Amino acid sequence: MEFSELVENEYNIISQTEGENGFRKKAYQQFLTSGIPTTKHEEWKYTDFNKVLKNDYIINHSDLKKEDISQFLFPEMDVNLIVLVNGFVSPALSEIKKQKGLEIKNIQEVEKEINQDIVSSANPFLFLNAALSTNGIYLNILDNTIAEKPIYILNICDKKNNSVLAQPKNYIKIGRNAQVKIIEAYYCIGTNNSFTNVYTEVHAAENSVSELYKLQIGDNTSSLVDSTNVYQSEKSTFTCTTITLNGNIIRNNLNLILNGEYCEGNMNGLYMLNGNTLVDNHSSVDHAVPNCLSNELYKGILDxxxxxxxxxxxxxxxxxxxxxxxxxxxxxxxxxxxVVNTKPQLEIWANDVKCSHGATIGKLDKDMLFYLEARGISKKSARAILMNAFAHDVIDRISLAPLKDYLNIFILNRLGLNFLN
Amino acid sequence: MIKIVNLHARIGDKEILKGLNLTVKAGEVHAIMGPNGAGKSTLASVLAGREDYEVTEGSVEFEGKDLLDMATDVRAKEGIFLAFQYPVEIPGVSTTNFLKTAVNEVRTHQGKDPLDAVSFLGTMKEKMKIVNIDQSLLSRSLNEGFSGGEKKRNEIFQMAMLDPKLCILDETDSGLDIDALRIVANGVNTLRSKNNAFIIVTHYQRLLDYIIPDFVHVLYNGQIVKSGTKELALELEEKGYDFIKNEVNAVKL
Incomplete structure (x- = not known):
C-alpha cells in the first residue's frame, strides 16, 4: 500500500469510529497540503523520509509479554512504567503506582480537554501525528507535587511479523512548584521496518523543575521523527537530554518556548553513530520575554x-x-x-543580551592519542578511550544514576572498553 | 639495554638528529644536556615513537630488539617509558581508569595476568606514596587543571605503576619549584634499580643535584659532542653552553 493510501484509510477508519473531530480533520487537511517534505525544503535539506515511507507499513496492536520487554527496563531504578507497543498503550505491561497529585492516563481519555498547538509549527509530521494518533500518555503533575519516581515511557515497535507505523502523542503538564523526571525510550524488536512519528507537548508551569530524557536506541530498520514542544512559564526549569545511539533515520524537533521571565531551558544531546545511521537534531529556543537563560550542548561521534x-x-x-x-x-x-552538517542560527532582536554559539568538527587529538599509546595502550583502545571521554560531559549531566550507568556501560561496550569491572 | 647508533631523524624537511650515538646499560643513569634546539626532546620523542618524526638513518636496539620497528604502544609494553615535558590534559578520562587499561595491556603483553580491581588499587596506594600524590587527584580527569608540579608527579606515578625498564625523562624539571623538584627527584631515586635505566633530558644542572647521573652527555646540533661524568654538568652550569659551541665550532674550523 502506498503511504498516502495508508494515511487516508487510517484517517477514514478513525473518523468513522470517533465521529466528527475538527482538530483531527484540520490536521489531516494540513498534512494533505504539506505532504512529506523532500530535501528541497530548507528544514529537511539533509533528511529525506520519503524513501523510508516506501515500506509497507501497518498500524497494528501487538501483544508482547513481560519477558519480551525486560531487556528494556532499568532493574536498579524504581519507576512508574508506561509501555506503548506500536504506539498503543499496553495496560498489561505498564506498572503504575498511585501517587497523590500524579495523574497518568491514556491520552484517549482526555483528548477533548486538551488543545494541542500544532498549527504554528509548520511541521508536516505533526500534522500527520495529529491526523492519525489515537494513543499516548497524558501526564499531569499537579501543583506542588514532587513525582516520587521517575516516569518511564517505554515505546517499543514490534516489527517481528510486519513493518509498523506508530504514532503516539504525549501531553505532559507540570504544575506550579511541581517536579518530575521523565524518560522516554524508543526501542524495537524484529527485523521488519518501523516508522515512529511521536509528538510530545510539555507545559511547565511557574517554578516547576523537570527533566526529560530521550533514549533512542533502535536498529538499522527503525526510523523515528520525535517532535517536542515545550512551553515554559515563569521561573520554570526544564532540561531535555536526547541520546541517540542507533537507528536508520532519526529526526528530532525540539522547541523550547520561554514564555515567562526567569526561565531556564537546557538542551543536551549526544549522538553516537555507526553504520548508515542518520540523525538530524533540529532545535529551537524562543526567548519571548526578558531575563531567561537557555543552554544547549550537543555532541556527536560519527563513525x-x-x-x-x-x-x-x-x-x-x-x-x-x-x-x-x-x-x-x-x-x-x-x-x-x-559526515556532519552543523548550522547554528541565531536571530536576535534585543540589544542587551549575552549569546554565544560554537560549532566544531574535528578528529581525535593526535597528542592525546600519542600520550595514551606511550603508556602501552593500543591504538584501538586509545581511540575508544578518547571517544568515551568526548561523550562524557553530556552523560555526566544526567541526574538519574541508573540511567547514567546504563549509558556508560552501553557506550563502553560499543567501544570494547572495560574500565568498570 | 639500549644501543643507539648513528641516529638521524627529521620532522618535515628539518633534520634534527644528525648521527647520534648512545649506549645505556641496566642500572645506569644518563643525563642528556644541551642548548635549546639541540634535539634533546626530539631524541626522547623518537625513542617513544611519536609519529611526527621520521627516522632516516641509523638503528636503535632495545633489549636486543629493533625498537624502531615497534608501534608506540608496543615500545611501552616492552618497557620504554617517556615522562612528558608537557603532559597532555585529557578531559573525561580519569588517571585511574586510563592507568588500569594501560597496566593491564602491558601485563598481558608481558604474559602476566591482568590485575583485578582490588590488587590494582593496592598497587596504586603503594605507588602513590612514592611521589606523595593524592587519590582525589587520580580520580579527576587526567591532568586537567593540574598544576605543573602535579602533572610531573603524575608522570612519575605512572612510571612507578608501569614499572618500565628504560625511563626517559623529558625536561621533567621544567616549570617545577624546588619542593616539587625534590618530590619528583625523590620518586625517581626510589625507582632506580640495577635492572632499570634512566635517560634524563634536561636543560639545567639543577635536577642533577638530586638525581645523580652516572654519565652526562652534551647534545648539540643533533649529535652528542661531549660526554663525561656529573662534573661535566657542573662545568656547563658554570660556563654556559657557549663553551661547548665554541669548542665544537673550533674543531670544525
Whole structure:
C-alpha cells in the first residue's frame, strides 16, 4: 500500500469510529497540503523520509509479554512504567503506582480537554501525528507535587511479523512548584521496518523543575521523527537530554518556548553513530520575554558511514532583554566516510543580551592519542578511550544514576572498553 | 639495554638528529644536556615513537630488539617509558581508569595476568606514596587543571605503576619549584634499580643535584659532542653552553 493510501484509510477508519473531530480533520487537511517534505525544503535539506515511507507499513496492536520487554527496563531504578507497543498503550505491561497529585492516563481519555498547538509549527509530521494518533500518555503533575519516581515511557515497535507505523502523542503538564523526571525510550524488536512519528507537548508551569530524557536506541530498520514542544512559564526549569545511539533515520524537533521571565531551558544531546545511521537534531529556543537563560550542548561521534545534522535556532525577541543564550555543538568524525552538517542560527532582536554559539568538527587529538599509546595502550583502545571521554560531559549531566550507568556501560561496550569491572 | 647508533631523524624537511650515538646499560643513569634546539626532546620523542618524526638513518636496539620497528604502544609494553615535558590534559578520562587499561595491556603483553580491581588499587596506594600524590587527584580527569608540579608527579606515578625498564625523562624539571623538584627527584631515586635505566633530558644542572647521573652527555646540533661524568654538568652550569659551541665550532674550523 502506498503511504498516502495508508494515511487516508487510517484517517477514514478513525473518523468513522470517533465521529466528527475538527482538530483531527484540520490536521489531516494540513498534512494533505504539506505532504512529506523532500530535501528541497530548507528544514529537511539533509533528511529525506520519503524513501523510508516506501515500506509497507501497518498500524497494528501487538501483544508482547513481560519477558519480551525486560531487556528494556532499568532493574536498579524504581519507576512508574508506561509501555506503548506500536504506539498503543499496553495496560498489561505498564506498572503504575498511585501517587497523590500524579495523574497518568491514556491520552484517549482526555483528548477533548486538551488543545494541542500544532498549527504554528509548520511541521508536516505533526500534522500527520495529529491526523492519525489515537494513543499516548497524558501526564499531569499537579501543583506542588514532587513525582516520587521517575516516569518511564517505554515505546517499543514490534516489527517481528510486519513493518509498523506508530504514532503516539504525549501531553505532559507540570504544575506550579511541581517536579518530575521523565524518560522516554524508543526501542524495537524484529527485523521488519518501523516508522515512529511521536509528538510530545510539555507545559511547565511557574517554578516547576523537570527533566526529560530521550533514549533512542533502535536498529538499522527503525526510523523515528520525535517532535517536542515545550512551553515554559515563569521561573520554570526544564532540561531535555536526547541520546541517540542507533537507528536508520532519526529526526528530532525540539522547541523550547520561554514564555515567562526567569526561565531556564537546557538542551543536551549526544549522538553516537555507526553504520548508515542518520540523525538530524533540529532545535529551537524562543526567548519571548526578558531575563531567561537557555543552554544547549550537543555532541556527536560519527563513525563508519553515519551522518549527523545539527540545526540550532535561538530567537531573542525584541522585548527579551537580559537574555542569556548559549549553544555549542561539537562533533568528532571517526571515519573518512562519516559526515556532519552543523548550522547554528541565531536571530536576535534585543540589544542587551549575552549569546554565544560554537560549532566544531574535528578528529581525535593526535597528542592525546600519542600520550595514551606511550603508556602501552593500543591504538584501538586509545581511540575508544578518547571517544568515551568526548561523550562524557553530556552523560555526566544526567541526574538519574541508573540511567547514567546504563549509558556508560552501553557506550563502553560499543567501544570494547572495560574500565568498570 | 639500549644501543643507539648513528641516529638521524627529521620532522618535515628539518633534520634534527644528525648521527647520534648512545649506549645505556641496566642500572645506569644518563643525563642528556644541551642548548635549546639541540634535539634533546626530539631524541626522547623518537625513542617513544611519536609519529611526527621520521627516522632516516641509523638503528636503535632495545633489549636486543629493533625498537624502531615497534608501534608506540608496543615500545611501552616492552618497557620504554617517556615522562612528558608537557603532559597532555585529557578531559573525561580519569588517571585511574586510563592507568588500569594501560597496566593491564602491558601485563598481558608481558604474559602476566591482568590485575583485578582490588590488587590494582593496592598497587596504586603503594605507588602513590612514592611521589606523595593524592587519590582525589587520580580520580579527576587526567591532568586537567593540574598544576605543573602535579602533572610531573603524575608522570612519575605512572612510571612507578608501569614499572618500565628504560625511563626517559623529558625536561621533567621544567616549570617545577624546588619542593616539587625534590618530590619528583625523590620518586625517581626510589625507582632506580640495577635492572632499570634512566635517560634524563634536561636543560639545567639543577635536577642533577638530586638525581645523580652516572654519565652526562652534551647534545648539540643533533649529535652528542661531549660526554663525561656529573662534573661535566657542573662545568656547563658554570660556563654556559657557549663553551661547548665554541669548542665544537673550533674543531670544525
Amino acid at each position: 563508519e558511514k553515519s551522518t549527523g545534522v545539527f540545526n540550532g535556532k535561538i530567537f531573542v525577541r525584541k522585548d527579551a532583554q537580559k537574555t542569556n543564550a548559549y549553544q555549542s555543538n561539537k562533533n568528532l568524525l571517526i571515519s573518512d566516510d562519516a
